Amino acid sequence: MKSLLKIALCTWGVIALSACTVPDSSPTKRTLLSESGVYAADIAHDASVAIVSSVNGAVEVWDLQTGDKKYTWRHQGEGLNLVDNVKLSPDNSVAVSSDDETFALWDMDSGEVLGFWRIDESNIRDIAVSNGGNGIVVGRANGKVLFFEPYTGRRLEFIGHEEKINAVDISANGKYALTGGNDYRAYLWSTDTGQIEHVFTHPHRVTQVVLDQGARYVFTSDSQDDAQIWDAQTGQAVSQLRFIERQIIFTAAQFSGDGKHLLTGSPAKRLMLWDVQSGELRTEWRVKANSGPAPQSAVVYAVGFEQSKPLSISSSGNLAHWEIQQ
Structure with missing residues (x-):
């Protein structure tokens, strides 16, 4: 966001x-990772690596153990090309990057691009990738969510949302996607069948969703004052974040x-x-x-x-x- x-x-x-x-x-x-400033970023779950999209258009991968820069990527070649989203897989084997219309899959061992795809129907809002790059979930401005398997070519389109998607996440094994949008709802759904497992309802636009990669919890929050932690297995509420402000927006979790x-x-x-x-x-x-x-x-x-x-x-x-x- x-x-x-x-x-x-x-x-x-x-x-x-x-x-x-x-x-x-x-x-x-x-540690200063980008002198020009950062437009998007992600930190590995084991804190071994970070990926940042800089305001100058470069996507950079940093080894956080040594402090060295591993790779510098250009999403669409030379020129200023702002990358809105960068995400690492939970096992750090691959990463994805996206701008409004395209997304790419990168190999974290070699630094080479594994695939590059264009979406013409609607702008990309958020993206996430599972272990090994076996599954990619792409949220779009038209309310549709694409699940894509790069190595098999299989595609599944989730149409449960009625309005713009704001945030997406995916389980480590790629079997479940979590998506939230302007329709005041977040859905946890199967990427095999498209079947909805749980519905998480908010009084305002859902702006952030995060899956616990231990498959224990789900976090969803809206554009005002409702931020909830849920049981990923039962869909029941665990807790509501307790703050007194009228509004807190969460940009990362x-x-x-x-x-x-x-x-x-x-x-x-x-x-x-x-x-x-x-x-x-x-x-x-x-x-x-x-x-x-x-x-x-x-x-x-x-x-x-x-x-x-x-x-x-x-x-x-x-x-x-x-x-x-x-």
Whole structure:
């Protein structure tokens, strides 16, 4: 989700403030991944690698263990070609990138492109890929979702949504897709049959969906104040994220490996750690924006965990490491 929305209220601990006056937090480590700024990003579930789409049009892959840049990709050759979405597979074997009309599959071992496809019917809104690149799910502006198997050519079109798709995710084995849209609904559905497994209803547009890759939980949130964690097996509510603001938009989310926490990012520099079972906010950080004469913000585009320590990548181009205060 790329729209920058002003958040009216912020919280720090249990204190409600009338404006977003919480000072920037100090990470334990900060690494500049892109001097031009970041347009989209993803962090591997094991924190071994990150992928960023830079404002200059390049897609770059970073080894987070060594700090070295592994690859620089151009989605459609030379020239400025802004890539809206970049996603790693859960096993880090492949990655996908997309602009409005095309998407590509990349091999993470060789850095070579494995396939390139164009969609003419409607703009691409979000994309995700399963282990090994066996399945790709593509959400579109016309409300349709494409599931595609690159190696077999099999295609399945999910038409359960009635309006524009905003976010998609896919299970590690590629058997289930999670999609959310402007029709106030998120669906968990089978990529084998297209059959809906669970429906998650919100009072407003669904703007973020995330599957726990341990197949335990689902996270869905809307454009106002409803953010829910659900049981992936039963479809029942586990918790609702507890905040007092009128509106929080989530631009990134990832469950911790042990399933105890959810880490989220927002358009207004906020990185937040939640307890999965209670929905309580455990701690919060404010990422650093770019310096400049005008008021600056930083969209948090990717979050992750290095063991149990949170990571974030923001539009400022910085990868930041954070410490959880006990």
